[in-house]
Amino acid sequence: MTLDLVIKIVFSSILGFIALNSFFRYHFSSERFVTSAIIIFTVVLYFFRDGNNKEYLMLIILGIFVTTVFFRILYDSKKEYGYFLLNINKEEYNIIREEIMTRANKLEIKEENIIFQNRFPHILYIKKESGKKVRELIKEIDTYVAKKKKTFSMRIYWHLIVVLILIAAIWRF
Secondary structure, X not given: OHHHHHHHHHHHHHHHHHHHHHHHXXXXXXXXXXXXXXXHHHHHHHHOOOOOOHHHHHHHHHHHHHHHHHHHHHHHHOOEEEEEEOOOOHHHHHHHHHHHHHHHHHOOOOHHHEEEOOXXXXXEEEEOOOHHHHHHHHHHHHHHXXXXXXXXXXXXXXXXXXXXXXXXXXXXX
């Protein structure tokens, strides 16, 4: 019962953050390993929600944590950084891309070291640059996007509706 309540609270918190972040844009970017760990953690919690096999659950969560730290250290040593850009749509993609390139030039980050995925505009990959410069660039982009005028579009409206339905389903069943 207690584990079930904790899982419902964790799911609701994650969904609430996603819903509020879609409009207020507290965090525009998310580091790839942290985001992946949160997604895997959420899926694992879902499958162990009945409360059985708590020992396996703790081992799996520990494994997720250790794997995340290992890959983060490995890729930081290779100077390869990946980010998920949250809440970006096709109309904003070119504006955000230009802003990233402008700010990268100010920070003396080479354009050829920044890789955009045209098919997946939510993925940003930066290689062969110092971690300090990359983190500063991402912080500037987060600040830029957070200060942009917020518009409440139909996309955000439906996003909120879906999140509220999911939260209601979580607490109902």
